[in-house]
Amino acid sequence: MSAVDAPRAGEPLLTVSGLSVSYGPSPGARGRGTRVLSGVDLTVRAGEIVGIIGETGSGKTTLARAAVGLVRPEPGAALRFAGHDLVRMRGAELREFRRSGALQYMFQDPLRSQDPELTVRAVVAEPLAAARRGDRRERAARADEALRLVGLDPAAHGERTPGELSGGQRQRVSLARALVTRPRLLITDEPASALDASNRNLVLGLLARLRAELGLAVAVVSHDLGSLAGLADRVAVLYRGRLVEDGPAAEVLEAPRHPYAALLAASAPRVGATGGPRPAQLRPAADREPWPEGLGCVFAPRCRFAGPACEREPEPAPAAGSAPGPAHTVACHHAADWRAEVAA
Ligand code: SF4
Known part of the structure; x- marks a missing residue:
């Protein structure tokens, strides 16, 4: 049995309940932490694209990072992914879940998340190497498959370094790196905000195509509600750490x-x-x-x-x-x- 058996399309894949996060001193310690999320509930269903929207300081990036374990929630939060309790998972179950790569996070800034010394192929294969999945040849083949998925030619781009690519190509390398483990859910933070209009459309179009072709669920963090028109099925709007609206994207856009x-x-x-x-x-x-x-x-x-x-x-x-x-x-x-x- 796979480490992560995904639910059928339309069924809950990631469920977040009562998620609160503070930065700084923890509750009970001397001094007060800063509350950046308060009691947020959110569900992402299999095969769904969800936009997480808010201005700077709304807590949208913290929500995304907490969902993948990069930020520790306050006690009382529940995070479940395909039947796994992400808060309480420990030991062999946690290691196996991480190895599966079923839940992936794509960082906002490709330059900071890609090792400039590595080739593009090695950058894309990194999650497989970290999880000790396959041998070198198998990992290279999977990296090439992921590069093709995002419209990059492995023969032309695989042996270059990230610094030799354009901004739009580097963002697609980040996407390929996130896809190489064949995730069920991709959480991506401002995937297109630093790109020009044509690359922005290209990257957002790719997310739509990957959902259609792979059944991939995607949570897109963005400050720009308009950019998700025609892409997201549902939109969750955060304001100063609170979820203030969550509904079908067309309704939130046209009749908030x-x-x-x-x-x-x-x-x-x-x-x-x-x-x-x-x-x-x-x-x-x-x-x-x-x-x-x-x-x-x-x-x-x-x-x-x-x-x-x-x-x-x-x-x-x-x-x-x-x-x-x-x-x-x-x-x-x-x-x-x-x-x-x-x-x-
Ligand atoms: S009208 Fe609604 S959003 Fe405005 S202050 Fe009252 S509760 Fe808040």
């Missing part, structure tokens, strides 16, 4: 339910967009002073629709409304009212 998601959607012009509120309709007339952590809704200082309750009570836990269709949750006291106000 949280004022912050609406602001992101309105600020991301897209071909074929059919309207929705304009940024000026969503911004408060005057900036409010930020108030202490834990008092009121986290978005209230920037929210045009904040009422007295929003300044006293934390935002509610994300919840689905009564609308039929796929689950779409929002963490806002006035999810229905503010949209009616804008539409009036």
Whole structure:
């Protein structure tokens, strides 16, 4: 039996519940850590592309890193991947899971994650070498297969070094490196944000093709909601460490339910967009002073629709409304009212 038996398409593959992360001193130690994620729940289903969206400081990269074990969650979090308990896994089970390469993370900056002394083929084969999978020839063959998957010719590029490639080619090498273990889920952090428009489209198009051809599930971390239009099935929006909206991508883009998601959607012009509120309709007339952590809704200082309750009570836990269709949750006291106000 494989170390990781993936569920069927559409069934939960990665499930994150109650994920909180603090940096700095741990709770109970002298001094306070900085809370960067608070009680986040997220599910990625087999074969699905999920966008994780938010501005700098929203906690989106921390969420991605916690999911692959690069960041330690606070006690109480649950992370499960294809039946494996990622928080409690130890010993032989953990080693076998890591060897499988079923869950892969693609770093944001290819230059920092690729050894400049190695050939491209060796860079791509590194995860197999680290897991002691196959002999040198088998690893080289798998690396060449992965390079072809991302549209690079092994004969032309395999013996070059990363420094001899363009930025777009280096990003595709990073993608090939993540794919060489034939993962079930790829988590990728801003895969296209440093690229020009044509390479950006190429890389995002590749992710769509890999999902279609390999059934690969992908979680894409991005600050740009518009870039995920037509790519993501679902979008999860984070604001200052809280999940504020999670729903089908087309709905979040065209009919967002949280004022912050609406602001992101309105600020991301897209071909074929059919309207929705304009940024000026969503911004408060005057900036409010930020108030202490834990008092009121986290978005209230920037929210045009904040009422007295929003300044006293934390935002509610994300919840689905009564609308039929796929689950779409929002963490806002006035999810229905503010949209009616804008539409009036
Ligand atoms: S709960 Fe209130 S302050 Fe927070 S987003 Fe909704 S309307 Fe705005």
